[in-house]
Amino acid sequence: MSGLSAPTGPYAVVCARTAREPVPLAGERFDSREDAERAADMADEYHSALRRYDPEAPRHHLIVRDAAGPPAPRSNADSDVRLRYVAFCHDVSGAVFEALSETGFRAAESAAMETYLTLAEVVEDRDDFCLAMLWSAMNELDIGLDAADQRTVVDAAAELFGGTTRGATRPAPTVGSALERTLARLDEASFLDGYDVAACAGGDAWEATFADYALAERTGRLPTLPIAVDLVRRLPDRPVAFTEATPLADRRWRLRVEAVDLSDSNADDPAGLVSLDAADEGRLNETDYRL
Structure with a gap:
């Protein structure tokens, strides 16, 4: 292509x-x-x-x-709500699989497809096929690649997902405004239901709260890959990291997003772009936390 x-x-x-x-x-x-x-x-x-x-x-x-x-x-x-949901899942999944191929991580690509084919044998709801494909890609990225390689794949997937935005003449969005647009897109696709974004004290960090996230797990992990792919697409020259995920009541999550200064030689590669361990894992087992 x-x-x-x-x-x-x-x-x-x-x-x-x-x-x-x-x-x-x-x-x-x-x-x-x-x-x-x-x-x-x-x-x-x-x-x-x-x-x-x-x-x-x-x-x-x-x-x-x-x-x-x-x-x-x-x-x-x-x-059509269902069409938007299925299309979003497939667009993210397709971008990630294509990115794995383009960046040379063929083993992870093959493993993700094997995982998906295994899951597809037990999926009953046809709308869950696309979610199973997305989860499979996320899971293999999570267990098979380190933070630097994950960022490489997410960057490539972001460009494939929405087209290259580098060099655009319009003003670059702030991290906060880009995060709001990303969550609005997921909300429109019925991948979550309702969201809020608030700046943290001290600057360069934001907290996003959202409900009914389609990839929510009870395993103590929040898959962040679809959020990262869309957000990085909007911020091609402003690296971000997802640093904390906290389960809340009523099927809600709070996600902390921080800007990363890669010019700092001591800075780590942006983390959390594929998944994050829950900050309060025990909360997932409480009666008012429902998936």
């Missing part, structure tokens, strides 16, 4: 039904209609491969359009 795209090309590939640019074409531009059509064919093959593992993977009717022109017609499907 990278051999066909051009940063300032006049053509883009979108889904005719939703007018969105699906992974792995999000943000890609092409110098000619022919290159865009070839990329669309490759993306169709990619999505067909996904459907071999998950029959619920979205089907995209891909078309080429002028990147500077009006968006393609939208359909009522865009307002």
